[in-house]
Amino acid sequence: MISIHVKDVSFSYEQGTxxxxxxxxxxxxxxxxxxxxxxxxxxxxxxxxxxxxxxxxSGTIQIGEYSMKKQYLPQxxxxxxxxxxxxxxxxxxxxxxxxxxxxxxxxxxxxxxxDQRVDQAxxxxxxxxxxxRQIHRLSGGEKKLVSxxxxxxxxxxxxxxxxxxxxxxxRNRRNLIHILNTLDLPKIIASHDLxxxxxxxxxxxxxxxxxxxxxxxTEEILxxxxxxxxxxxxxxxxxxxxxx
Numbered sequence: 172m173i174s175i176h177v178k179d180v181s182f183s184y185e186q187g188t189x190x191x192x193x194x195x196x197x198x199x200x201x202x203x204x205x206x207x208x209x210x211x212x213x214x215x216x217x218x219x220x221x222x223x224x225x226x227x228x229s230g231t232i233q234i235g236e237y238s239m240k241k242q243y244l245p246q247x248x249x250x251x252x253x254x255x256x257x258x259x260x261x262x263x264x265x266x267x268x269x270x271x272x273x274x275x276x277x278x279x280x281x282x283x284x285x286d287q288r289v290d291q292a293x294x295x296x297x298x299x300x301x302x303x304r305q306i307h308r309l310s311g312g313e314k315k316l317v318s319x320x321x322x323x324x325x326x327x328x329x330x331x332x333x334x335x336x337x338x339x340x341x342r343n344r345r346n347l348i349h350i351l352n353t354l355d356l357p358k359i360i361a362s363h364d365l366x367x368x369x370x371x372x373x374x375x376x377x378x379x380x381x382x383x384x385x386x387x388x389t390e391e392i393l394x395x396x397x398x399x400x401x402x403x404x405x406x407x408x409x410x411x412x413x414x415x
Contacts, residue, residue: 172200172356173235173250173328175221180230182220190216191381193230198329198357205372205389206361209403212378214361215256218331221359222253235328249278252327256334258314267293267301267309267317274325292320295353297346311338319350329357336364365407369393377402 175198182191191213198204206214219225221232223244232239234247255261264270268289275288293299296316301309309317315338322330335351336344344367351358351371362368368375368389375392377385379402385392392398396406405411 174199175329175357175359176231176233177221178231178233180220180232181228182216182225183228189228189381191220194381194383195230196376196383196386198359200357201355202374203351203358203360203372205368205375206359206378207363207365207368207375207392207404208378211380212403213381214378215333217378218253218333218359218361221331222251223247249325250328252322252325252330254318254322254330254332254335256337258311258318258338261318261321262306262314265305267298267304267306267320270306270317271320271324274321278325288324288326292324295323295350296320297343312340312343315339316343316347319347327356330354330359332358332360332362334362334364335360336362336367363404365393365404366409369407369409379403 178195180191180194181189183189194217206217208214216225220227223239227239235250237243237247239247262270264273271289271292272285275285280288293302296319298313298316298320301313301317306314315335319335336347339347348367348370351360360368360372372389374387375389376383377392384402385398393407394410399405
């Protein structure tokens with residue numbers, strides 16, 4: 172289990188146009204952190220920086236004992252599980268089994284260990300019935316759960332998730348919430364599903380225009396109507412319905 176340290180990080184896709192501006196925060200062991208903000212706030216970009224898909228312009232990122240440098244990317248990516256927003260970007264084998272088995276096989280595990288990892292990931296996500304299904308025959312929600320299972324088969328030390336509840340029906344969304352609350356490892360979950368963030372994250376970071384506007388207890392932030400509306404969001408549906 173690892174901790175994540177971000178210090179004074181800035182990033183731009185084009186010179187002179189900063190997407191992220193001087194971000195600093197730490198995520199400690201076992202901490203579950205929601206990452207919220209309107210479209211374009213920088214949530215997905217930040218997750219990509221944390222897994223080394225883009226290099227920072229300035230500042231530092233530390234994942235466990237490794238600083239975010241090119242020579243350490245294999246070790247960092249072995250420790251971080253990153254669930255893409257678009258499941259089709261993550262699934263590239265022909266069957267569910269082959270996709271989930273890909274990472275354990277790439278690590279050189281034995282066939283018995285690979286089968287065990289696949290079965291555990293399928294059980295955790297509740298999709299054992301999809302084990303031999305062709306990827307192209309899956310629904311959007313099924314693909315999302317398979318994407319999560321591919322990451323769990325790696326047995327990561329921390330989890331990064333970009334809009335994990337997209338395309339899930341109510342039953343599978345509830346299943347996802349149960350999975351997240353069961354996993355005893357640090358998590359950063361970027362989502363517009365504020366009700367899910369409320370149920371899975373004790374702490375929330377609110378991004379707006381590439382900056383951290385607020386970082387604190389989830390319930391305190393998500394019940395602040397003025398704060399949310401000022402930054403392009405609304406109260407979670409459960410709070411709207413209850414009038415809280």
